Amino acid sequence: xxxxxxxxxxxxxxxxxxxxxxxxxxxxxxxxxxxxxxxxxxxxxxxxxxxxxxxxxxxxxxxxxxxxxxxxxxxxxxxxxxxxxxxxxxxxxxxxxxxxxxxxxxxxxxxxxxxxxxxxxxxxxxxxxxxxxxxxxxxxxxxxxxxxxxxxxxxxxxxxxxxxxxxxxxxxxxxxxxxxxxxxxxxxxxxxxxxxxxxxxxxxxxxxxxxxxxxxxxxxxxxxxxxxxxxxxxxxxxxxxxxxxxxxxxxxxxxxxxxxxxxxxxxxxxxxxxxxxxxxxxxxxxxxxxxxxxxxxxxxxxxxxxxxxxxxxxxxxxxxxxxxxxxxxxxxxxxxxxxxxxxxxxxxxxxxxxxxxxxxxxxxxxxxxxxxxxxxxxxxxxxxxxxxxxxxxxxxxxxxxxxxxxxxxxxxxxxxxxxxxxxxxxxxxxxxxxxxxxxxxxxxxxxxxxxxxxxxxxxxxxxxxxxxxxxxxxxxxxxxxxxxxxxxxxxxxxxxxxxxxxxxxxxxxxxxxxxxxxxxxxxxxxxxxxxxxxxxxxxxxxxxxxxxxxxxxxxxxxxxxxxxxxxxxxxxxxxxxxxxxxxxxxxxxxxxxxxxxxxxxxxxxxxxxxxxxxxxxxxxxxxxxxxxxxxxxxxxxxxxxxxxxxxxxxxxxxxxxxxxxxxx
Numbered sequence: 001x002x003x004x005x006x007x008x009x010x011x012x013x014x015x016x017x018x019x020x021x022x023x024x025x026x027x028x029x030x031x032x033x034x035x036x037x038x039x040x041x042x043x044x045x046x047x048x049x050x051x052x053x054x055x056x057x058x059x060x061x062x063x064x065x066x067x068x069x070x071x072x073x074x075x076x077x078x079x080x081x082x083x084x085x086x087x088x089x090x091x092x093x094x095x096x097x098x099x100x101x102x103x104x105x106x107x108x109x110x111x112x113x114x115x116x117x118x119x120x121x122x123x124x125x126x127x128x129x130x131x132x133x134x135x136x137x138x139x140x141x142x143x144x145x146x147x148x149x150x151x152x153x154x155x156x157x158x159x160x161x162x163x164x165x166x167x168x169x170x171x172x173x174x175x176x177x178x179x180x181x182x183x184x185x186x187x188x189x190x191x192x193x194x195x196x197x198x199x200x201x202x203x204x205x206x207x208x209x210x211x212x213x214x215x216x217x218x219x220x221x222x223x224x225x226x227x228x229x230x231x232x233x234x235x236x237x238x239x240x241x242x243x244x245x246x247x248x249x250x251x252x253x254x255x256x257x258x259x260x261x262x263x264x265x266x267x268x269x270x271x272x273x274x275x276x277x278x279x280x281x282x283x284x285x286x287x288x289x290x291x292x293x294x295x296x297x298x299x300x301x302x303x304x305x306x307x308x309x310x311x312x313x314x315x316x317x318x319x320x321x322x323x324x325x326x327x328x329x330x331x332x333x334x335x336x337x338x339x340x341x342x343x344x345x346x347x348x349x350x351x352x353x354x355x356x357x358x359x360x361x362x363x364x365x366x367x368x369x370x371x372x373x374x375x376x377x378x379x380x381x382x383x384x385x386x387x388x389x390x391x392x393x394x395x396x397x398x399x400x401x402x403x404x405x406x407x408x409x410x411x412x413x414x415x416x417x418x419x420x421x422x423x424x425x426x427x428x429x430x431x432x433x434x435x436x437x438x439x440x441x442x443x444x445x446x447x448x449x450x451x452x453x454x455x456x457x458x459x460x461x462x463x464x465x466x467x468x469x470x471x472x473x474x475x476x477x478x479x480x481x482x483x484x485x486x487x488x489x490x491x492x493x494x495x496x497x498x499x500x501x502x503x504x505x506x507x508x509x510x511x512x513x514x515x516x517x518x519x520x521x522x523x524x525x526x527x528x529x530x531x532x533x534x535x536x537x538x539x540x541x542x543x544x545x546x547x548x549x550x551x552x553x554x555x556x557x558x559x560x561x562x563x564x565x566x567x568x569x570x571x572x573x574x575x576x577x578x579x580x581x582x583x584x585x586x587x588x589x590x591x592x593x594x595x596x597x598x599x600x601x602x603x604x605x606x607x608x609x610x611x612x613x614x615x616x617x618x619x620x621x622x623x624x625x626x627x628x629x630x631x632x633x634x635x636x637x638x639x640x641x642x643x644x645x646x647x648x649x650x651x652x653x654x655x656x657x658x659x660x661x662x663x664x
Contacts, residue, residue: 393612
């Protein structure tokens with residue numbers, strides 16, 4: 001089944017904002033879209049003030065004309081509800097709907113998402129414009145996808161106003177039922193925080209010292225759920241009035257800490273993601289691959305849609321570097337390789353005014369004489385040659401555990417070291433797997449893991465008893481697990497598991513942690529196998545595990561640093577320190593071999609290789625991020641040229657190749 005019904009090619013296009021331009025420009029836009037191979041645009045994302053210029057007064061004529069123009073040109077539409085940017089009249093009529101910061105500052109309305117996510121006035125207004133759009137355009141022939149809102153929680157993730165406080169209390173009542181259970185869960189005997197009435201509970205506003213971490217965790221959960229309630233409201237209206245048309249909203253996945261996307265992934269008909277390259281980062285293509293793998297994982301392996309990325313520089317980083325020759329093509333093909341069935345950009349035509357006028361676009365300010373435009377046209381032609389990849393899937397060898405709730409808990413105040421970072425640990429293990437040409441899925445700790453020979457827990461600080469049982473079952477059945485330090489420490493309420501560290505994982509790992517030994521800034525330790533580490537060490541006690549390496553110096557000198565424990569039919573490895581990049585790569589090579597994974601292919605680490613599969617057919621996507629030409633073993637057909645491949649697939653430096661393996 002295609003990702004978007006009615007789309008017979010890989011989706012290609014971007015955000016289209018015709019309301020910013022006089023209508024005589026629209027005809028030129030559509031002609032250029034056809035030249036570029038555009039077949040899908042996202043329309044109306046920030047057009048609320050143009051669609052409803054006053055409460056209950058609607059102007060749809062301009063949108064009718066634009067939709068007709070697009071449809072006549074064969075361009076499909078992802079039609080948005082414009083609810084991410086309420087118009088000025090809304091704020092003027094409902095000043096109490098403005099979000100309030102943790103410090104008690106009520107924010108102004110000059111940006112976007114300038115509303116409290118729990119505001120009843122916002123709920124009513126957003127439902128009203130959504131219903132008007134659904135009734136008018138449900139049967140429009142250009143419509144293939146509904147786009148609810150835009151980047152939920154992007155800039156208004158939290159609100160601390162009185163409306164939010166009341167909604168938070170209601171959420172807590174639903175979660176706990178009575179105050180006794182809440183007090184127990186929050187450990188509210190500490191610092192005399194015990195509540196005797198629901199009205200005594202506030203959001204975790206700024207305090208004289210750190211707040212109760214269990215209180216903080218539940219406010220994260222509540223805030224994510226408040227945005228989800230807004231999405232569900234719009235989605236349900238669209239499903240009711242426009243049945244059969246899928247509904248999406250664009251996620252920000254690995255780069256948005258504040259939304260629990262595992263929970264959201266089950267709520268959308270199509271998983272969509274926005275990704276923007278970190279321009280000054282040397283290995284930004286690896287970070288991109290990680291985000292794409294996470295998106296595919298939230299989609300449970302199904303194809304997904306890249307809703308936004310950039311053709312060139314963005315406008316909001318400290319230094320907005322232009323992309324080099326071929327970089328935009330490589331970026332786009334990375335997403336395609338890792339499961340995307342659509343490649344879209346922000347935006348179609350560069351804006352002349354407003355906050356994003358220096359953000360790149362498919363059609364730059366310089367027009368069709370620019371390198372960016374030539375690259376856009378060339379990419380559209382290439383994607384047109386790759387239609388048969390649609391609905392193919394990616395199979396991974398390794399799963400990395402990723403849990404937004406653990407991210408929240410780990411980075412609350414007063415942890416043993418400021419070096420404890422969820423993203424740092426995830427990337428520390430993802431990068432060497434990428435360089436070893438291993439394909440990675442991400443998984444929630446309570447998800448089914450039996451399909452993976454190897455599971456890695458880079459940062460599972462918060463681990464529920466159910467998740468710990470899941471990991472035990474996985475290893476007991478023959479799986480191989482690698483756990484990094486400071487994992488299994490607390491439960492869902494940030495309460496330390498009883499019995500000593502590493503709490504929920506003690507028996508599975510066959511060890512105890514007598515004491516954490518965070519290292520001073522700049523200090524390193526050596527292991528007896530020659531590896532080096534920094535930031536963190538632990539005093540381990542073996543309780544069935546075997547030491548694979550020990551500390552040669554430092555506060556835990558002579559004690560185990562890396563261990564292995566046989567458990568049931570499987571094995572669990574533990575690393576108690578932050579190894580160097582080379583040390584982590586060597587550890588992963590050892591653990592991968594123990595898990596029975598085949599030896600890595602003998603190809604440069606700068607070459608990215610991913611395989612997609614469908615109905616007995618395999619496609620190999622090779623992306624050369626290096627400076628040297630490479631030949632990938634195999635035979636088949638180069639889909640971008642139509643040429644047969646008999647003695648290996650040549651992949652020139654900086655280029656991309658897509659090969660159908662063997663013959664049909």
